[in-house]
Amino acid sequence: MYLALFLAPWMLMYGVSTLAMNHRAIFIEKYGRGPAPFEVEKELAYSGSFPENAEPGLVARQILASLDLDGAHAVSRRADGTVVINRHDLVAPRRITFAPADGRLVVEKMQYRSNAFLERFHRRRGYATGYAVDNAWAVSVDLVIVAMVFWALSGLWMWWEMKVTRTLGALAAAGGIGLFALYLVTI
Numbered sequence: 286m287y288l289a290l291f292l293a294p295w296m297l298m299y300g301v302s303t304l305a306m307n308h309r310a311i312f313i314e315k316y317g318r319g320p321a322p323f324e325v326e327k328e329l330a331y332s333g334s335f336p337e338n339a340e341p342g343l344v345a346r347q348i349l350a351s352l353d354l355d356g357a358h359a360v361s362r363r364a365d366g367t368v369v370i371n372r373h374d375l376v377a378p379r380r381i382t383f384a385p386a387d388g389r390l391v392v393e394k395m396q397y398r399s400n401a402f403l404e405r406f407h408r409r410r411g412y413a414t415g416y417a418v419d420n421a422w423a424v425s426v427d428l429v430i431v432a433m434v435f436w437a438l439s440g441l442w443m444w445w446e447m448k449v450t451r452t453l454g455a456l457a458a459a460g461g462i463g464l465f466a467l468y469l470v471t472i
Contacts, residue, residue: 288432295429302407305400312400321401323380323393331383331390345370348383352392357414373414375405 305312333351335344345360348370357373370381378395395401411423444454 288435292429292432295425298403298406302403305403306407309400312398316398316400321396321398323395326379326392326394328389328391331388335385341368344368344383345381348381348390352381352390354379354381357416357419373405375402375409378405 331348331351333347335347341360341362345358345368346355348368349355349358349372354372359371359373361369363369366385368383368385370383372379372381377397380393380395382391382393383389409419409422411419411421411426414420441458444450444458447454
C-alpha cells in the first residue's frame with residue numbers, strides 16, 4: 286500500500302501521458318498538425334567570446350549559463366557557423382540561435398500545448414545529460430520499474446499460494462500472455 290501511494294504520481298503521469306499519445310486526434314482538432322510553434326521571447330546582442338573553432342557543446346554551455354538556462358540540451362552548428370541550441374524543458378522548451386557573425390542571440394519559447402507537455406514528460410530520460418536533476422528523475426523511474434516488476438512477481442506468487450484462485454488466475458494469465466503475443470506478432 287505504501288509503495289503504491291509513493292508511486293501514484295508516476296503511475297498517473299504515465300497513464301495520462303499514454304492516453305494523450307494514443308488519442309492524438311483529439312489534440313489535432315484542438316491544435317492542428319505538427320509540432321508546437323516557437324515564439325520569439327527575446328533578441329539580444331551577445332558579447333561573450335569563445336576560443337577559435339570552439340566545439341558547439343562548449344558554446345552552448347556558455348550561452349545557456351549566461352542566459353541562466355543551464356540544463357539538458359542538444360546543440361548543432363549550421364554550415365554558416367550559426368549555433369542552434371534546443372534547451373529541453375518539460376513546460377517551456379526553448380530554441381536559442383546564436384549567429385557569431387553579428388553576435389546576435391535569438392531566444393524562442395515553444396508554445397504550451399498540454400499533449401506536447403505530457404509527451405515530453407513520458408519520454409523524459411536521464412543519465413546521459415550529466416545534470417543531477419535528470420539523473421534523479423532517471424533513478425526514480427528505475428525505482429518505478431523495479432516496483433512494477435515486484436508487483437507483477439508478487440501477484441504471481443500470491444496467485445500461486447491461494448489454491449482457490451489457481452484456475453481463474455491461470456485463465457487470466459493465459460489471456461494476458463495470448464493477447465501480448467498477438468500484439469507482439471501483429472504490430
